[in-house]
Amino acid sequence: MKLPVDALVAALTHPSFYLSGDENGGVGICCRDHFDGGRPLAYYGDTYPDPKVPTVSTIPSLWAHAVDHLARAHG
Numbered sequence: 001m002k003l004p005v006d007a008l009v010a011a012l013t014h015p016s017f018y019l020s021g022d023e024n025g026g027v028g029i030c031c032r033d034h035f036d037g038g039r040p041l042a043y044y045g046d047t048y049p050d051p052k053v054p055t056v057s058t059i060p061s062l063w064a065h066a067v068d069h070l071a072r073a074h075g
């Protein structure tokens with residue numbers, strides 16, 4: 001995974017993103033501006049019950065999805 005530092009910092013500091021943990025130890029990354037039925041942008045942990053949500057195996061990968069989302073959905 002190779003992320004431009006500026007894009008990563010923009011995602012890390014963007015006020016719309018937040019992390020949401022669940023009782024299974026999983027963590028989703030969510031965007032306040034794009035509720036999308038409550039789906040996270042990506043999920044760290046076992047397979048998410050909704051196949052539209054990509055599952056990742058590292059926390060940095062959650063942020064890679066946030067970087068991608070920022071570019072696609074926030075212009």
Ligand SMILES: [Zn+2]
Nearest residue numbers: 031033034073
């Ligand atoms: Zn968004």
